[in-house]
Amino acid sequence: MEPSAPNPLSLDLYDQPGHLIRRAQQIAAQLFREVLGPDVTPVQYAILRMLQESPGIDQVTLAKLVALDNSTTADIAARLESKGWIHRELLPRRQRRLSLTPEGEAMLAAFVPNVHELRTRMLSALEPEEQVEFKRLLRKFVQLHDAAEVGEQATATSGK
Template sequence: MPAPQDDSLDIDLYDQPGHLIRRAQQIAVSIFHDALGRDVTPVQYAILRMLQERPGIDQVTLAQEVALDTSTAAEIAVRLEAKGWIVRELLPRRQRRLVLTPAGEEMLARLVPGVHELQARLFEGFEAQEQQDFMRLLRKFVHLNNEQSRAPLRRAVVDPAAGS
């Protein structure tokens, strides 16, 4: 429900969702690095996880699946390939197929304990129902505002019976 129009700026900064979302992102990234180290960034982790779930997807689809613009996804893919964690294979029409390497799989396996620590620390002080409510509302917020993003999420429907 939209707030009534008022020309004054008497809304407390900490009652403004945009500010709190920015702070939540700062906190999440800080805890991410504390729990998982600095070898991988949160966005690199998202790309590696998507490639683990959808091996061999093309770079454009990958960008859509993790809500990145294609040039950013391409730059990150180059960095991940330089680290030896993925392979980029050239396809017809200048597309690139991306696959995790064994080193990339090993990196993800090493991150598992840190991912669990990250989740626990992000929800420290939350009751189980509060965690569920927060995640439900956060997913709803992201879904309802997806088209406002510079790089909207585009999820492909994957038929598990058909494979990737």
């Protein structure tokens, strides 16, 4: 019996960057829930941290900084406001300025030890030099794709 020829259309799923990124995101989200609990999602945490770093920014700028669309950011901001963690102030032209409340600041401060534990758990399977390289490559991947997206948007805008 002759060995079958390899299927030219067959691809190793675990050699596909998209699949690996999706699995890495699933793992990261699971670890986030295990360490930080169910009260805040990774995206909510990103918004809260950005507001901590840039208090009083407008909602559209916040959306760009955390890589979300405006309507999703508005929905999440409304949820965070209902939890008492942020304050939304209406500005001219239907914009909103966002800032953390004292409760939001306290919640983030209480999360600090857990965030350190989360980072440790996420990276613990890698050697220290691999951890540095892994984070460097992830940053590079995101930055290059963000820059390409900005370039595409500028090209599309100038072509109108």
